[in-house]
Amino acid sequence: MYITPEGKEIFVVDGHTHFWDGSPENQANIHGKQFIDCFYAYHSNLSPKEQLWEKSKFEKYSADQLYNDLFIEGPDDIAILNSTYLKDFYKAGFNTIERNHSVAKKYPNRFIVNGSFDPRDGEKALEYIHWMKETYNIQGVKMYTAEWNGSSKGWKLNDPDAYKCFELCDKLGIKNIHVHKGPTIIPLNKDAFDVHDVDYAATDFQNLNWIIEHAGLPRLDDFCWIATQETNVYAGLAVALPFIHTRPRYFAEVIAELLFWIGPDKILFGSDYAIWTPKWLVEKFWACQLPADISAERVGIQLTDEIKEKILGLNAARLYNIDIAARKAEFAKQPVLIAAE
Amino acid sequence: MPAAPHFPAELLARPPLEQVWARLDLVMDPELDEAVTDLGFVEAVSITPSLHDDTPREVQVSFRLPTYWCSPNFAFLMAESIKREIEVLPWVAQAVVTLHDHMAADEMNAAINAGRSFGSVFEDLHPGEDLSALREKFDRKAFQRRQEVVIKALQAMTYSPEWLVDMTLAELEAVTFADPEDARQTGRYLAILKAKGLAGQPSDRALPDYDGVPLTAESFRTHMELLRSVRINMEFSGSLCRGLKATRYKQADLSGDVPVLVDFVPADLPDGANSTRTFQ
Secondary structure, eight states: OOTTTTEEEEOOEEEEEEOBBBTTBBOOOOHHHHHHHHHHHHHHHHOOOOOOOOOOHHHOOOHHHIIIIIISOOOOSEEOOOBBBBTTTTOOSOOOOOHHHHHHHHHHTSSSOBBOOOGGGHHHHHHHHHHHHHHHOOOOEEOOOOOTTTTBBOOTTSSSSHHHHHHHHHTTOOEEEEEEEOOOOSSTTTTTTTTHHHHHHHHHHHTTTTEEGGTTTTTHHHHHHHHHTTEEEEEOTTTTTTTTHOHHHHHHHHHHHHHHHHOOEEEEEEEEBTTTTTHHHHHHHHHHHOHHHHHTTTTOOOOHHHHHIIIIIIIHHHHHTHHHHHHHHHHHHHHHOOOOO | OOOOTTOGGGGGGGGGGHHHHHHHOOOETTTTEEEEETOOEEEEEEOOOSSTTTTTTEEEEEEEEEEEEEEHHHHHHHHHHHHHHHSOOOTEEEEEEEEEEOOOOHHHHHHHHHTTHHHHHHHHTTTTOOHHHHHHHHHHHHHHHHEEEEHHHHHEEEOOHHHHHBBBBHHHHHHOSHHHHHHHHHHHHHHHHHHHHOOOOOSBSSSOTTSSSSOOTTHHHHHHHHHHHHHHHHHHHHHHHHHHHHTTTTTTOOSSSSSSOOOOOOGSOOOTTTOOOOOO
């Protein structure tokens, strides 16, 4: 729960968090080292100085640390843990569904664990989706279209194999498809600028919600165009939001652009923990006002408290059927747990 | 050898290393439309001494990027431009370009050093993708970004949209900007406008869209929205790249607020690098 300086309670759903192991012991090769190094560079580069972590802590943190940073120190009420396998880079995977589930089990009612699959695995991908649904009752998945797999250097959401997977997701009630369309952090090539596959998939799967992480940046123009046409396409703010500290005016321009094009009901907060922690992000976001010229350029739109509340929690709650009143009552009776030693 | 476009003859009077750096200043990061030298991507330049003063010489350039994962096709475009710009110098027989600390470095360097063209190496690594089409895509973005800067500067000087859509090349070239940065940016805009053949005669419209279609008072607003979104995308990449580059190589941030790259310090260079940007 975030309490504003005026004393208002804001329910926070953190739409994008991780529980990874990028430690040297788990790295399978140079790619594994370079991957976590790159994450650490994002962390070092965009965090306020007082929020910087030691490298070793960043590479591998405990479940208790995660819980503390999100719910005790941090303002989150619910956090969505996304799975990212990267088994070619990490011996036991980077951030698997099993690893995420271990923390969700330890701290019940606080986490929503999303799965992941690779449509290029064909029948195995379909079996895996069944398995994830039966074992963990997942409501969503995280997709990396740029991930390498054998000789393939990436895939598209509208590939025939991908469509078979999404048909199954639809049938099983796995409604929320998070897609990484962001800066080049994974070996990207053929789709380095492309968000157009979202257009096809979102049109063909109207029952599914397509949450585009990082709002497609640096393809915000294409993304906005698609998300304006498609009612089921959403923007995740991870990576865009930390600019609020280093370049606040730039962040204002990005959020203004999103509000102008896609409106306040389709934007989701996400800290991208542990690259960044939610406390300072939410505080700065709540304090953010659009500069007058940026607002004037876009028919006077404003980032009001009402809109901020939607972005911080109400929009994600709608997608994940979170009953906010019920959860608030439940959390009031059972405040955050301090981990038993 | 015929002079390349915009090739200043007086450059040849300067020391060889200085000539090479001057050519490198013309190489843009395609995604950011900023010079690779300003971005600090070029880590070392060396020149193989000739045995005889009149024999052509080889220039070696090594460069590195903000992350191990930077899109390989951007690296290709930059390597190709570096080679091309340096080989314009009449005394250069060959430029050898080496990329360091990158996922595609081994494949690219090996193939290039074996004398294969960038196009063929690129084709192997990116089947089905066309290097020149990619370059064209970036040219479009660079044009759009530069044009927005010019239009905004003119609007601040109270030029109206109705005026701007009919402004001729001669009129734009006659504008005196109070801010030297606006003047510099207008020079950059005019360069790409002419290079792309979008205006040449004094009476040609100075502010068409990239496809050569003249703007109208009605289309002006939509056009500016497009230019704005292009800039927002490029700024995102630009500020991330600058920041990640500085973090990766632990360069000093001397500016306080916004990261700015400083020149490389010798201790920061990999083994074998033997020339920083100092003119002797």
